[in-house]
Amino acid sequence: xxxxxxxxPLVFLLAIIAALVWRLxxxxxxxxxxxLEGKPLPAFDLPPILPSKPALSSADxxxxxxxxxxxxxxxxxxxxxxxxxxxxxKERGVPIDGIAIRDRAxxxxxxxxxxxxxxxxxGSDSQSRVQISLGSSGVPESFxxxxxxxxxxxxxxxxxxxxxxxILSKIEQAR
Amino acid sequence: xxxxxxxxxxxPAAGLALLQFVLMIVALRSGADVRRAMRSIAVVQGVLxxxxxxxxxIVFARSDMSVALVFENSNSAKPFIYKVAxxxxxxxxxxxxxxxxxxxxxxxxxxxxxxxxxRTTVAALGAQAVLALGFYAFLLIASNPFARLWPAPMDGQGxxxxxxxxxxxxxxxxxYLGYVGLSVAFSFAVGALLTGExxxxxxxxxxxxxxxxxxxxxLGITAGSYWAYYELGWGGYWFWDPVENASLMPWLAATALxxxxxxxxxxxxxxxxxxxxxxxAFSMSMVGTFLVRSGILTSVHAFAIDPQRGTFLLALLAIYxxxxxxxxAVRAPGLKEGAPFELVSRESGLVVNNLILxxxxxxxxxxxxxxxFVEAVSGEKLSVGAPYFDAVAGPLALLLAxxxxxxxxxxxxxxxxxxxxxLAIPALLGVTALAITIILAPGMRILPxxxxxxxxxxxxxxxxxxxxxxxxxxxxxxxxMVVAHFGIAVxxxxxxxxxxxxxxxxxxxxxxxILTVGPWAVQLADVTPTAGKNWTAIEAELRASRSxxxxxxxxxxxxxxxxxxxxxxxxxxxFWNGQLYTVIGKQxxxxxxxxxxxxxxxxxxxxxxxxxxxxxxxxxxxxxxxxLVWRPRREHDWRRERYA
Numbered sequence: 001x002x003x004x005x006x007x008x009p010l011v012f013l014l015a016i017i018a019a020l021v022w023r024l025x026x027x028x029x030x031x032x033x034x035x036l037e038g039k040p041l042p043a044f045d046l047p048p049i050l051p052s053k054p055a056l057s058s059a060d061x062x063x064x065x066x067x068x069x070x071x072x073x074x075x076x077x078x079x080x081x082x083x084x085x086x087x088x089x090k091e092r093g094v095p096i097d098g099i100a101i102r103d104r105a106x107x108x109x110x111x112x113x114x115x116x117x118x119x120x121x122x123g124s125d126s127q128s129r130v131q132i133s134l135g136s137s138g139v140p141e142s143f144x145x146x147x148x149x150x151x152x153x154x155x156x157x158x159x160x161x162x163x164x165x166x167i168l169s170k171i172e173q174a175r
Numbered sequence: 176x177x178x179x180x181x182x183x184x185x186x187p188a189a190g191l192a193l194l195q196f197v198l199m200i201v202a203l204r205s206g207a208d209v210r211r212a213m214r215s216i217a218v219v220q221g222v223l224x225x226x227x228x229x230x231x232x233i234v235f236a237r238s239d240m241s242v243a244l245v246f247e248n249s250n251s252a253k254p255f256i257y258k259v260a261x262x263x264x265x266x267x268x269x270x271x272x273x274x275x276x277x278x279x280x281x282x283x284x285x286x287x288x289x290x291x292x293x294r295t296t297v298a299a300l301g302a303q304a305v306l307a308l309g310f311y312a313f314l315l316i317a318s319n320p321f322a323r324l325w326p327a328p329m330d331g332q333g334x335x336x337x338x339x340x341x342x343x344x345x346x347x348x349x350x351y352l353g354y355v356g357l358s359v360a361f362s363f364a365v366g367a368l369l370t371g372e373x374x375x376x377x378x379x380x381x382x383x384x385x386x387x388x389x390x391x392x393x394l395g396i397t398a399g400s401y402w403a404y405y406e407l408g409w410g411g412y413w414f415w416d417p418v419e420n421a422s423l424m425p426w427l428a429a430t431a432l433x434x435x436x437x438x439x440x441x442x443x444x445x446x447x448x449x450x451x452x453x454x455x456a457f458s459m460s461m462v463g464t465f466l467v468r469s470g471i472l473t474s475v476h477a478f479a480i481d482p483q484r485g486t487f488l489l490a491l492l493a494i495y496x497x498x499x500x501x502x503x504a505v506r507a508p509g510l511k512e513g514a515p516f517e518l519v520s521r522e523s524g525l526v527v528n529n530l531i532l533x534x535x536x537x538x539x540x541x542x543x544x545x546x547x548f549v550e551a552v553s554g555e556k557l558s559v560g561a562p563y564f565d566a567v568a569g570p571l572a573l574l575l576a577x578x579x580x581x582x583x584x585x586x587x588x589x590x591x592x593x594x595x596x597x598l599a600i601p602a603l604l605g606v607t608a609l610a611i612t613i614i615l616a617p618g619m620r621i622l623p624x625x626x627x628x629x630x631x632x633x634x635x636x637x638x639x640x641x642x643x644x645x646x647x648x649x650x651x652x653x654x655x656m657v658v659a660h661f662g663i664a665v666x667x668x669x670x671x672x673x674x675x676x677x678x679x680x681x682x683x684x685x686x687x688x689i690l691t692v693g694p695w696a697v698q699l700a701d702v703t704p705t706a707g708k709n710w711t712a713i714e715a716e717l718r719a720s721r722s723x724x725x726x727x728x729x730x731x732x733x734x735x736x737x738x739x740x741x742x743x744x745x746x747x748x749x750f751w752n753g754q755l756y757t758v759i760g761k762q763x764x765x766x767x768x769x770x771x772x773x774x775x776x777x778x779x780x781x782x783x784x785x786x787x788x789x790x791x792x793x794x795x796x797x798x799x800x801x802x803l804v805w806r807p808r809r810e811h812d813w814r815r816e817r818y819a
Contacts, residue, residue, distance in 0.1 A: 009454075013493075013496055016544070024486055
């Protein structure tokens, strides 16, 4: 048995160990990145849900400045805490639009009155059609859309207070 | 006090393992006979770990929430059996179980190893002690199962309800027993490489352990496959998930070892290769444990993820396997190969068997770890799915199944008779099955079609070793081989039938609606709420009928209170020719229910085949143990005569 053959298992093992050590040492990026990042928004034109709010279409999001599009619902519990963080983002100058999923006007009005209203526009997605075309599978989710209507970032789950600097930098990058 | 007793038993056990290792070094250097001391130490060490494990079972049985592990993994509302099973349904508990089995196996080796020379036995026991030592360190430093909480909480945080199943009570212990059985083979191999006594006596001493481990791994994998099939509600029996692969890889290596060890035992050949396989088989067990416990690969199986633990396990893996491979590299040239064999011989057949199994093992290993390497090199995330494994491992498995029919017919050393003559009838059966599938199901895909062909052939060929001899006088080990090889044919039929003839129906139904799946008409009769000890559920009443008679099935969608988790409890009805598998999902806005229905012809044969394979192994083990217990003296005398 030649030397090369005898030591092959050991060398192979060391290579595997090296790869595994590397894997343990590098932090795992557990975020799921949307395949839509870098692609233009799908075209949509949602009806209004509240008389006091203008409706939302994809054309409203290609106006030259970046937007944060928040997919939410009045029946969604994490959205209650998230909306307060959105309020803070709005105070820092981030324009925020909402897509209300399977919602009813009186419930939504109540939700906004109770928790605050950071939204410029809200479109009603009563059958989740636009939500699905955005590749979003739940509420809340948020999208950073640049001035040309291209999706720059997708946040799955609520934006927490600790995410504010990250979202602000994403908005800044989208300018 | 109970938890402290458990911890107090672990420290001296670790001390004894260290002592055992030191004794081995002393004995190998000085040549002193330390076997008696070694035996007592190994036995006491085994007893101490059993005490520690018993203490863990007691704190779980009594729901002692002041123990952190119980608080995190149990709940007083849980049924008693799951409280006890909760002891090993978590990281720390399962590691304690691992070290307990390891130490207990060491004790049995010390008590039973009369076959190998004194030096090899001592070296093997030393190696076993080093293995245990690493895991003691792991338990005591990085994952103490007996840590207390102060103040004690009122109640625990429950357990993943998916794991609240009879499967949990037996699945992990079975696999662990299998893994640890392979640790004994590893220790024997290391011991024999240290002393240079790699011979047929060593193979005979190792064989019962390998057989036993292999039987338990087969059972564990078969049971795990059935558990995933009915509990996950996806209708599949194997997903090529990393955690499933983690249990398959040691099994593949053990299967190869099981066959090569016979060559070593009977002919004294394949020495280096068999030692390598013994090391690899246990390495694969450790790789499996590492993959599962470190959470390094994404999987449907969610376990505790902790980088420190992963690092610790990886360090142990690197030390043990690295040391064994180094030892192999240094000692392999000194091994004198045994009796030579010709190209057409049983030995060659087993070499081919080993080659194919090794390639399949390589395929699974690469497929499981490939995503890791791609990410290391290019940063790209990907997963290797069933299509790759099916396409590569499927044909290899079929090729192996063909050879399984031939191998046992070939004589040792050299074969002068025409080997293919007795295979005429099995081959004819295979061709007939092929013709039938072409006539009855012309659209069938190639792999299931070949699956039917090969299994028809193998079902007959597997019995050929019993032909032309009195079957009652054939050794039990031969019967075991026949049953296990027949089991492969049975499992293969189940897989082919499942792949070719399953029908699936996914539909939205309102009470009163009738859906068809395969030969069945299934009516959604009613949907009612129901409740159990720690869950509430929606239960559907399904009335299914084919030619005559109506049967009722009641799949549930369960909601567990602690922790809040939804699971689907499928309802499965087994018939002689297949299973009707039903799952109820969510209700949509219009009030209709999602229903998933499958008709899976002959799917049960997959697990029946797995069980037959395990039974075959158990028969062979019984046969070997029978000889060990009843005829040791005679064999001993024979050997003395021969070597005198």
